[in-house]
Amino acid sequence: MDAKNVDAAPPVHKRKPVAKAQPVDKLAMWAATPNVFIAIVVLAAVVSHWGVRWIISGAPLLVYSVLLGESNGYRILPYIPMWTIFSTLNFVYAVAATSWLLYWVFAFCCYPAILLSCLFQFDASANLARRLFRTFLIDLHFINDKIAFFDLPALEIDTEVDGLLVIRGATFSFSTLTLVAHGCEAGIKLSDDMELAIQVEKVTVSLLRKIELDHVYCNVKGGEYEMTFGTLAPDSHDKTDDPLMMSDTPILRAATAALDGTTSSAVKMKNAMASGKQPPKESHNVRSAFDSVKTISPDEENASAKYNEIVRHIFKTSTVEIARVALKGISIADESEGGLDHENGNDLRAAICAQIHDQPSIPHPPTRSVRVSTLAKSSPWVKKSLHRLPLLLRVLLNPITYFHPVSIKSITTAGSGKWMVNLMQTHFFRHYSTSDAEIRRLENRITTWLADANFAIELGDVHWTAHVPINTTFDIENHLKVADFMAYRTLPGAVNLTQVIRLGGLDAAVVIPSYLLPHHEHILPPKPTEFQGMQMEQAIEDAEGAPATVKATAALKQLRKDETNIKISAHAHLPASFHQDLLNFVAATVKATKVIEMDRDWEEIKSLRELKRAGTNLSESDASSVMSPGSTATTGTMDSSATEMGADPERKGFKSFMRKMDQGMKEAGVNMKDGMRKAGVNTVNAMANDRWIAKLVGKVTKKLEKAQGDVGYSGNIPVKLQWYRNRAEPYSKILP
Structure with missing residues (x-):
């Protein structure tokens, strides 16, 4: 088609450009809104009575504060529309105004909300609050949206056990509703010869979300030289009424005395860090550490700097951090010699836990404490x-x-090998090693492996959940999951670690009856009666099969003991690895157990034979005195009496021969028994070659390193109910 014949395009008329709409400033739009709103509120209060009650409830004041924040460009809950807040708040007020009780509950909740909204929205309110806090509360710091406490009093546990809980600092954040505890230390005296020390550098409690603990270090201490509270007398607490805050209590004095005798490892580290100069003096609490700091002005910058300085001081002076720095300062040995690998966090934590074992259970005791009983x-x-x-x-x-x-x-838990040796010598070997060379040899092998080392158990990535039901028909359920399990043998001086056990993880479930909760003695099972016992005895007789009979017998025993059960189920996850040194130790311990068991049985039989022999001689003398009442109990008198009475000499000689034969057979029995004991020990030595068995077991356990599955245990922990019955109180229940 010819291009000339194509119709020309219609001409395009250019339109006049339209002016762009000017953006509306939101701040300018909201600037007059608070003033208009407050004018309407005042007018309503003048005109009607309900406006006065509305103002007293605090609802219009809260709305006015939010409107002011909106006009300034910063308000609380910015993701919720303003009209939604206004309508919801006033709707709740309209419902609460129908009842005087709901009205005052609404007012009680409204005024704190006004205070919080002012603190978050207006700088003047926040600065005034910070100045007031710094003026009236010395140990409290208000930084940004955080409130911090330092130099807190310790919590003195004086209920069932003696203990002390120290928190060196705490920070609460209003914006995230998170509480952080810095430098947590606890020392608990479990018994006269056992103590538990726990240290955590940081604990974070996110309200209504979760609780997170940093690496936890526990030390089980025993004996006079390891325990911090070993000299603390039982029931040393006063039974009289005590003030809320106390100082110079027996447990605080014990903690301070242990601190004065701290080992020289920290002193050596401070001298090394000071490079030959005068090392800094040790501060026993945060307040004494910052007495020399002069506060120029309570402005935000100085407050934040002081807060950060205190937190750093708490972190650097913790025994965990001191041990960590000391271990890193030690030259790393050759890996072939079992040296410490600083890149391996598990090994480093085990070494730290062993390093702080000799430190006091409470490294930073405060000067004041609050008792639980108070x-x-x-x-x-x-x-x-x-x-x-x-x-x-x-x-x-x-x-x-x-x-x-x-x-x-x-969670890393360490114990001293010396304390384990002391326990074994006291309760296991006792006097047997002095009378038997084989037991003495086994004892030397076992104590040599234990004495110079510390042992640490480490649980990695622990998660714990619990459920307390509202309905008491259901039980309390607890679930524990551990991602990794390791056991170490460590030599503190040489910093050598040997991992003796490693598992693929653990899990456990614990079920506790609801009536074991405090103040729930009204739902405890009733005390057992004789009729119930008779019914269960009849049930045992009527039971079919051995399993039913055994279960019914166990239930009858628990009924008579007035006990209940806490059910526990635990599983170890494969694969698993075991060190050969541990297998050798276990085999030697098992062999020593068998030899000691044979010696114990022989001693019991020998003692019973001697008692029986003494009883036999006594009966013969009684019999002779009965046969000849007018004569003495001696043999010569007995013979002369028999001759004078005209007894047959042949009969007398036969009795004397039988008496000698009986005595000879008894002595032969004793010698034979001693020979049998020696033969049994030799048989155990020949058949139970512990080193050979350990090697054989080691070859078998090698297969577990590639195995999959679980190895578990389920059982019951008996709990006596009489203790709970004795704590019952006479008050009646309103809502059981």
Whole structure:
């Protein structure tokens, strides 16, 4: 087609450009809104009575504060539209205004909300609050949205066990609702010869979300020279009414005395860090450490700097950090010699736990403490309320346990080999090693492997959840999961570690009856009666099959003992690896157990034979005195009496021969028994070659390093109910 014949395109008329709409400034739009709103509120209060009640409830004041924040460009809950907040708040007020009780509950909740909104939205309110906190509360710091406490009093445990809990610092964040505890230390005296020391550098509690613990280090201490509270007398607490805050208590004095005798490892490290100059003096608490710091002005920058300095001081002066720095300063030995690998976090934590074993259980004791018993006495209405309202306790525990699962990075527990040797010599070997050369040889092997070393067990990535039901028909369920399990043998001086056990993980489930909760003695099983015992005896007789009979017999024994059961189920996850040195130690211990068991049986038989022999001689003398009442019990008198009475000499000689034969057979029995014991020991030595058995078991356990599956145990832990019955209180229950 010809291009000339194509119709020309119609001309395009250019339109006049339209001016762009000017953007509306939101701040300018909201600037007059608060003033208009407050004018309407004042007018409503003047015109009608309901406007006065509306103002007293605090609802319009809260709305006005939010409107002011919106006009300034910063308000709380910015993701919720303003009109939604206004309508919801006033709708709730309209419902609460129908009842005087709901009205005052609404007002009680509204005014704290006004205070918080002002603190978050207006700099003037926040600065005033910080100045007031710094003026009236010396140990409290207000930084940005955080409030911090330092130099806190310790919590003195004086209930069932003696102990001390120290938190060197705590920080609470309002924006994230998170509480962080810095430098947590605990020392608990479990018995007269056992103590537990726990240290955690940081604990984070995210309210209604989770609880996270940093690496936890535990040390089990025993004996006079290891324990911090070993000299603490039992029941040393005063039974009189004590003040809330106390100082110079027996447990604080014990902790301070242990601190004065701290080992020289920290002193050597400070001297090395000072490079020959005068090392800094040790500060026993945070306040004494910062007495020389002069506060120029309470502005935000200085407050933040001081807060950060205190937190760094807490971290650097912890025994865990001191041990970590000391271990890193030691030259790394050759890996072939079993040296410490600083890149391996598991090995480093085990070495740290062994390194701090000789440190005091409470490295930083405060000057003040609060006793648990004093807190219980100071608020008896709380205990009485929970006792009369057990449902309230369950309603509180149910969301707390559900919304706060506990996760721990690792738990490392160490014990001293010297203490283990002392326990074995006291309760296991006893006097047997002095009378038997084989037991003495086994004891030397076992104690040599134990004495110069510390042993650490490490659980990695621990997660724990619990569920407390509101309905007491159900039980309390606890679930524990461990991602990794390791056991170490470490030599502190040479910093040599040997991993003797490693598993693929652990898991456990513990089921506790609900009636074991505090203040729930009203639902305890009733005390057993004779009729119940007779019924269970009849059930045992009527039971079919051995399993039913055994179960019924066990239930009858528990019924008579007035016990209940806590059910536990634990599983170890394969694969698993075991070091050959551990297998040698276990085999030697098992062999020593068998030899000692044979010696114990022989001693018991020998003692019974001697008692029987003494009883036989006594009966013969009694018999002779009965046969000749007018004569003495001696043999010569007996013979002369028999001759004078005209007894037959042949009969007398036969009796004398039989008496000698009986005595000879008894002595032959003793010698034969001793010979049999020696033969049994030789048989054990020949058949139970512990080193050969350990090697054989080692070859078998090699296959476990590639195996899959679980190895588990399920059983019951008996709990006596009489202790709970004795703690029952006479108050009646309102909501059981």
